[in-house]
Amino acid sequence: MIASVTAEESSFDCTIHQIASMPAKGEPPIPHQTVCKTEGKVENYVSLDGDIDAFFLKSPFDQFEAGRTQLSIPTSLISDGKRLDLDDHRSSELIVTRRRLGRKVIHRIGTWKVLAVRVIDSTGDGPTKDKRNLAHDIFDDALNLVSICVVIIAEYAR
């Protein structure tokens, strides 16, 4: 039976993102996660389970591009409000795929501002480094993003 979407059914519009990890010493590697999340200040997201490559082979694009490929998912396909099974045959029939419109922003050139956020929980437990020391480590220390970028600039100038 082919499932169908009623005109009234809402959809979850989101962009596919992949999360990559680097474990701390002695901790096991974490597999890549693929999620589809809304853009903007408040993140809503679903985890994409199943064979994403097989799913996209049936789509107009053959493959997806993290941060750029968008899905429009009927909310009835999302289980627990958080998971989407791409192996479910209804997924390839009902989910609309598209690419983000507009020019692709290339982050590899130019000057970019970085915001470091100290996340503190409700009990006041926060990162070890205070604001001043964290800023020093990331922006002011000799070994930081700013000094690293000098190397990259030199690379582009070659």
Place this chain on the structure above:
Amino acid sequence: MKFKAATGNGVQNGVIDVTLSKIMSSYRDVAEARSEAISLIPQGTDHTFTILVFPDSSKPILSGAQAFINGKVSWYRDLLASDPTFLLHELGHNLGHGHSGNGNNVYGDPTCMMGVSSLPYSNFYVPLLELELTLNSSIHTSFNRVVIIILTEMMIKGKYVSMQQR
């Protein structure tokens, strides 16, 4: 390419504090805590990339550091955010790089920032000469050059030794 500290209301030297509504251990996963943290960043803050630094108590939900590939956000457990090799590795993900692996080991390339060479503790054993020899063969040439610079500076400053002892 150049990075500089963000500016905006409440931002001091590129750093801002946000306070979550719950105790860290009550979040079901890091995505939930990350989403709330991002929502708490004041409107009008002028920045492109965001580095979220969680307290060490986030360990049950956050192993090491993570980032969106081709995205603008990376997040770190506590002191890992002060480690330039972790910063650069995760930033590499934001810039679109995946891991540099070898066989079944996704981190198996010891010559590249996006492989194990970016792990600061036990994997900086790779001699500088060996890194230099691989420069032209790696697709992550820029990152490898950065590794050499960082390594050299660390060795000069003695920071390399202190990292190994951590």
